[in-house]
Amino acid sequence: MPEYKAPLRDMQFLIDEVFDYQAGYAAMGAGDATPDMVSAILAEGAKFCEQVLAPLNRSGDEEECQINGGVVTTPKGFKEAFAQYVEGGWNGLSADPVYGGQGLPSSLGLIISEMVGSSNLSWGMYPGLTHGAMSAIHAHGSEVQKQTYLSKLTEGRWTGTMCLTEAHCGTDLGLIKTRAVPQADGSYAVTGSKIFISAGEHDMSDNIVHLVLAKLPDAPAGTRGISLFIVPKFLPDAQGEAGARNGVSCGSIEHKMGIKASATCVMNFDSATGYLIGEANKGLNCMFTMMNHARLGTGMQGLCLGETSFQGAIKYANDRLQMRALTGPKAPDKAADPIIVHPDVRRMLLTMKALNEGNRALAYFTAQLIDQAHSGETAEQREEAENLLAFLTPICKAFMTETGLEVTNHGMQVFGGHGFIREWGMEQLVRDCRIALIYEGTNGIQALDLLGRKVLGSQGKLLRGFSKIVHKFCEAKAEHPQLKGYVAQLAQLNQQWGTLTQTIGMAAMKNPDEVGAASMDYLMFSGYVILAYFWLRMAEVAEQKLAAGTADAAFYQAKLATCEFYFKRLLPRTAMHLAGAEAGSECLMRLPAEHFAL
Template sequence: MPEYKAPLRDMRFLLDEVFDFPARYAALGASDATPDMVGAILEEGAKFCEQVLAPLNRSGDEEECRFDNGVVTTPKGFKEAFAQYAEGGWMGLSADAAYGGQGLPHSLGLILSEMVASSNQSWAMYPGLTHGAMSAIHAHGSEEQKQTYLTRMTEGRWTGTMCLTEPHCGTDLGIIKTRAVPRADGSYAISGTKIFISAGEHDMSENIVHLVLAKLPDAPAGTKGISLFIVPKFLPNADGGVGERNALSCGSIEHKMGIKASATCVMNFDEATGFLIGEPNKGLNCMFTMMNHARLGTGMQGLCLGEASYQGAVRYANDRLQMRALTGPKAPDKPADPIIVHPDVRRMLLTMKAFNEGNRALAYFTAQLLDVAHLSEDAAEREEAENLLAFLTPICKAFMTDTGLEATNLGMQVFGGHGYIREWGMEQLVRDCRIAPIYEGTNGIQALDLLGRKVLGSQGKLLRGFTKLIHKFCEAQAEHPQLKAQVAELAALNKEWGELTLKIGQAAMKNPDEVGAASVDYLMYAGYVTLAYFWLRMAVVARQKLDAGEGEAAFYQAKLATCDFYFKRLLPRTASHRAAVEAGSECLMRLEAEHFML
């Protein structure tokens, strides 16, 4: 298994030099998030992830979760690691101080989650789902519900889930069958079956708080008739502690390709006691708070597993001896050269590096938007941040997970045959990453969301909000002595992005299938342009530091070299995505369904 080391230097580069988190924290009134505090969080979080979580990654994959008559046991060490995590106050890092949290900015929680998931993705699912449930309760729950549930979830004594999917429906939540019947005491009897419930049952906390989508007896048809309910495994007693067992159970756990130490459960609710959260028939709106949180977290998984794979691949490429360099021996004292001298290995490593570091910049920019949306006292500033978040969320989820999967595949490829062997750990990273483009809304759904709802649905307003940032940046850097050619290329693609969108919109007015046909390639085009913007932002800073003679020259030179690689070898993929979009829907829809039959 590759040894994980938190990339603290790269993280600090983004926090301090590119996005100036300290100034933004000060402007938002987050006075506790001092540079010293942030530095301590990074250092201690890195130690926990490197020393506690990473050693459990392979053993957890091999042992998996065990199921016995409704009881789920997590792999050895998982429960103890969670207790240590909770005791260290990590669960409450960004939680509201009113409910026992530390009240630090949300961005710090997201940055911590990068290290957690990079070191052990299966383990990360347990606190990750809890944070999502906490966000929904905090946004939509009553004060009594917040006091009852958030305080204990913040402490790490209780964990949480989100229960959406049913055996007959995934994305199409309007046809769910789970029912909620009102009771005289104000609670509801929840009955139905939910599947694919991450962390639905386990032994790591004393209670599990399920957020369940269900329909009331008089609910309107479709998604307008969905309500959200809190359905705890154990009902809270009078003092808020654990009371009697609720009428719900885990029917089985799934046997999966990856994230095997994360319990993926079938949950049965048999007139279980539930409590309405938010308004009746507005459950989908409440759940979107949690889903958007989860989609950003899922996007991060592409970065996290890509980073872990890159670290393993780099070490191996420097150690593995195979053949001589085409330009002559580079290690004449050895029987062969390390494979890192070969151009194709460089291609793979640089692709991984460019995606990982570009995706990290996108993730941290998005994290900063979360802070503004939650903390800013300026209504206009909050609205702008929320609009940018709405636009970037599907890009984060889909682009980061697709490129993360590409990165983990390349990392395995660097190892050659050894990459396919379980003991090296590289194939596990591929297996663990494969779910990320599927769950929390498949990447195809994210693409439809981006193009159909966010871009065309807003008449281009959300798109313009982001492309305006790129336009202003390109104007400011148009005459940059070393980077102006790349700035001009980004400016041209930014303009083309708007033109491509207009073409799709016009075609969709005649044939709605044009949106579905274009959406995936449109999202990938958007992702490549977005990363080009962030790569240039990093390159401008690196160039400034080098010109001023500040800091580590090798670090900044590497940034510039990787940026150059991205523009020359990865950004050209936009041309093929544009061509696919412009090909339209006819070639996709021409073939009759029966011609797909065997």
Template sequence: MPDYKAPLRDMRFLIDRVFDFHAHYAALGAHDASPDMVHAILEEGAKFCENVLAPLNRSGDEEGCRFDNGAVTTPTGFKQAFAQYVEGGWHGLAADPAYGGQGLPSSLGLAVSEMVASSNTSWGMYPGLTHGAMSAIHAHGSDAQKQTYLTPLTAGRWTGTMCLTEAHCGTDLGLIKTRAVPQADGSYAVTGSKIFISAGEHDMSANIIHLVLAKLPDAPAGTKGISLFIVPKFLPDAAGEAGERNGVTCGSIEHKMGIKASATCVMNFDGAKGFLIGEPNKGLNCMFTMMNHARLGTGMQGLCLGEASFQGAVRYANDRLQMRSLTGAKAPDRPADPIIVHPDVRRMLLTMKAFNEGNRALTYFTAQMLDIAHLSRDEAARREAEDLLAFLTPICKAFMTETGLEVTNHGMQVFGGHGFIREWGMEQLVRDCRIAPIYEGTNGIQALDLLGRKVLGSQGKLLRGFTRIVHKFCQAHAGHAQLGGFVAQLDLLNRQWGELTLLVGGAAMKNPDEVGAASVDYLMYSGYIVLAYLWLRMARVAQAQLEAGEGDGDFCRGKLATCEFYFKRLLPRTAAHRAAVEAGSDCLMKLPAELFSL
């Protein structure tokens, strides 16, 4: 397994220079997040992830979780690492101080989460799901529910889940069969079975708080009849501690391709006592708070596993000797040259670097929008940030996981045959990454959400909110001495983005299948443009630092070279995606379903 080292230099470049988190925090009144505090958190978070979590990654994969008569035991060291994580204050870093949190901005919490998932994705699922449950209860719970659940969740004594999927329905939640029957004491008896529940049962906390989608007896059909319930594993007693066992059990855990140390459970609810959160039949709205949090976290998994893969691949490419460079020996004192001198290996490594660093910039840009949406006192700024988040969330989830999977595949390929065997750990990263395009809403669903709901559903408003940002950037930097050509390239694509959207929208008015036919290519097209904008923001800062003689010159030159690679080698993929969108739905839908049979 590659030794993980937190990419603090790149993280600080984004935080200090590109996005200026420090001025951002000051403007939002987040004065506790001082530059010294931010840098100390990054340093200490890196130590925890490198020294505690990373060494458990391979052993956790090999050992997996054990299931015995309803109980799940996590791999050796996981429970102790979670206790150390909680003791260090990491669990409540960005949580509300009213419930014991430190109240630091969400963006800082996401930076720590990046290091956690890069060092051990499976382990990171346990606190990650809890943070999502906390966000839903904080946004939609009653005051009494917040007091009962948020304090122990923030403290890490309890953990949380989200229970949506059933065996017969995943995406189409309107088909769920789990029922909640009102009781005389104001609670509900929840009965049903949920599958694919991450962290549904484990030994790392004293209680597990399930957020469960279910239907009331008189609920309307479809998604308009879904309600959300808090269903604890142990019912809180009068002192607020875990008391009587509730009617919820784990029936089994899944045997999976990857993230084997994350318990993926079948959860059975047998008249379990539940408590309505939010309004009746409005549960999906409440759950979306949690799902959007999870989708950003899932998108980041593409970045995190890609980062781990790149670190292993670049070390191996510098050490592995094979053949001589076509332009002459680069290591004449050795029997062969390191493979990093070969153009195809460079292609793979630069693709990995360009996607990882671009996706990190996308994560941090989106995280700033989260901060503004949560902390700003300016209502117009909050609305603008919320609109950008709505637009960017499906791109973050789908584009970052698709490119993350590409990156981990490249990392394994750099190792050749050695990458295919367990010894080096590269194949685990591919296996762990493969789930990311699937769960928290498949990438096909994210694409429909982006094009159908966010772009066309807003009559283009959400798209224009982002393209205006890009347009202003291009106007301000047109003719830039070193980057002007790339700015012009981005400006052209930004204008074509709107034209392509109008084309799809017009076609969809005649045939709704056009949206589904175009959506995945449209999302990928969008993602490449978003990253192009962010790469130019990074390159502009790197160029300015070089000219001023500031910072690390080699680092800045590396940024500029990677930006050039992105614009010349990766951004042209937009042409293929555009052509696929323009091809329409006919070639997809003309073959009758029965002719797919063998």
């Protein structure tokens, strides 16, 4: 298995030099998040992930979760690692101090989650789902519900889940059959079955708090009739501790391609006692608080596994001897040259590096927006951040996981035949990454959300919010001595972005299928343009540091070289996606459905 080392230098580069987190923290009143404090937290987080979580990654994959009589046991060491995580205060790092959290910025918590996911994605699912449940209860729960559940969830004694989909409905939640019948005491009897429930049952906490979508007896049809309920595994007693067992059970766990140490459960609710959270028939509003948190986290998983794969690939490429360089021997004292001298291996490694570091910039910018949306100084600032978040969330989820899978595939390819062998750990990263393109809304759904709901549904407002940022940057840097050629390239693509959107919008007025036909290419086009913007921001900082003189010149020179590679070898992919998005729906829909029948 690759030996994960947290890329602290690159993380600090983005935090301190590109996005100036400190200024944002000061503006939002997060005085405790000083540079020294942030550095110390990142260093300790890295130590925990490298020394505790990473060694459990391969063994967890091999052992998997086990179920016996409805009781799920996690792999050896997982429970103990969670106890250390909780004891270290990591679970409540960004949680509300009112309920026992440390109150540090959300962006800092997301950076720690990157380290967790890179070192052991399966393990990271357990606290990850808990944080999603905490965000929903904090945003929509009553004060009694917050007092009852948030302190325990923050402390880590209890964990949480999201119980959304069912076997017959997948993403179409309007079809759910789970029912919630009102009871005399104000609670509800929840009955139904949910599938694909991550961390639905396990042995790592004293209680599991399920957030369950269900319909009331008089609910309207479709998604307008969905409500959200808190359904704990053990009902809280008079002291707020885990009391009597509720009517919740795990029917089975799934045997999966990847993330095998994450318990993916079928959860059965048999007249289980539940408590309405938020308004009746407004469950989707509450759900999207969880889903947006989960989608950003899922997008990070593409980056997480891509980083670990890259670290494994560069070590192997420097060690593995195969053939001589085409330009002559580079290691004449050895039987052959290390494969890193070969251009095609460099192509794969640079693709991995460019996508990883570009995705990290996108993720950290988005994390900063979460801080601003929660704690911006003015209502206008908070609204602007919310709009940018709404636009970027489906791109983060889909683009970062699509490219994350590409990166892990390249990592496996660098190893050649050894990459296909289990003992090296590279194939596990591919398997673990594959689910990220599917869960929390498939990438096709994200693309429809971006183009149909966020862009066309806002009459282009959400797109303009970001493209205006790009436009202003390009105007300001148009004569930059070293970067002006790349700036012109980005400015042209930014203009094409708007034109493409108008073209699709006009076509969709005549045929709604045009949105679905163009959406995936549109999302990928958007992702590559966005990363180009962030690569130029990073390159600008690197140029400034080199001009001023720095002891870390190699780091900044590598940024400039990778930026050049991105613009010359990866950004041209936008032409393909532009052509695909403009091709229309006719060639997709012309062939009758009957032709696809066996």
